[in-house]
Amino acid sequence: MRVIEEVRAEDDATSLPAENVSSTPPSSETLIASSFVVPTAIVGTGSSVGIEYEILSVAPTASLESAGAPTLYPRSWTLVTEGGTVDGGPADLGAGVALFELPDGTDAGSILGAEIVDPLVAYPLDVLFDLSEESPSAVIAPGVRAQLVSISRGGEATVVQFALIAVDPIDLAFTVEGVGPGWSSGQIPASGSTVELLWVGDELPDVMTFRAAGIEWVQLEGVYPVSLEGL
């Protein structure tokens, strides 16, 4: 199990340009890949507690107009309390709050800290895969595969249908296109349903090659402490 050490900012804050310095720096940051998880508040009443957090990227993004979507998904959290640990996490990728149900007799005052467990990090995905009537299934990435459904020939056009099947729906974060001449150049968003691609040409290749391009969520195995000091 690997733990990335937390890097504290407070000691060096005076080296920053004045306009970047806050009089109340965040109490802690947890670096996971190129993103910081910054807890900003503990909210909730009674047994339901949430830790609000921001994810801030320190990846270089110059000239990337579409940059900005989260590339870190801290999906699983463990809350450390005086009475033990409680598992929880955000409802979805964009939630920004990790939710926990505290056991009876425990309240927010007993929270000692939190940990992020095995977070998901987004990396580029660009892979080729082959499908044919003889080999109708292909692995795109771990837990993700394509399954040929049908080939419908009609006139000069042929419609190739295949399903994208993922153990975890978050992994369907890519588009698919045919590789080679004859395929419609439109990229088909992967939605988990059947994908249709149009082939225009003389003879459909026996082995059809496709490209999946987009994002692959990779689990970074480890426990990443999150300090709640000052919240």
Add this chain to the structure above:
Amino acid sequence: MSGPTTEEMPWKLPVSAAILGALVTAVYVIFTIVNAPTEDPDVTADSSISPSGYVAASGEVGMRADVLRRDGQGTTVFVSSVVSSGVDPGTTAPVEVASWELSSAGDGASMIGQSVASATPGAVTVEFIPISDGKPHVLTATLPGPIEEVDDVVTMLAGLPAAITDHRIEVGDHVIVVDDLVIDEQGGWMRWHLESGVAARLDVVVSIDGLAFSVSGDGSDTEPPWNQRRSTQLLRVGSAPSESDSPFNIIVELYLSVVTAPGDSIEIPIGSVVGP
């Protein structure tokens, strides 16, 4: 002299700006810890590595291989990048790597290919052939050395589909071969490889009868990564000419960049290894 007030902060997001300011400082710590040990004379010795495992790939950007994954299909390395002290991520470009090498106890493997995406800034996925398991791995990134750029134009009087096959382009002592370039009503497709040289990238613009018709790439705002071979779909950007207009005057403009010599090599730390 007083500093700017919260209202004068350029980012207009006081909380985020404050947090980001602290974060930039935090990353400053990253490049100033210890010197990375190396026994390879080709690997720069002045790289520094942080407790979080990022090594300086440039003066402003650090890189780390977060995960090395082995499976039956090959070996994949997932790399992330962070900016350094006082640097605004929004004005800092990711470090481009010309080629990657993965070695393990004497076995070495050059990359099959690397990919980047605008949605994952600074992240790189590098594919290798399967390599020996159970041994320590060393990942080396070679930055681009000298880069030569050449433009080439091919003109055809043809109908659709039209094709170019085994078209060789010389760049100094180096040769890139366009194995196939097919232009059809959907846009087209291209496959190329580098015969010699470190890495290359190739952009294509096709015009028909003077009108833009198709371009290479995936339509994103990310420059394609350096590679030694690539197949690329040509996206149609204009209307397909009608059959009655054929033959067409087809102009294929090829914009080629070749890394003609390796630059600095950097040993990139590997965080974790998963797989059998």
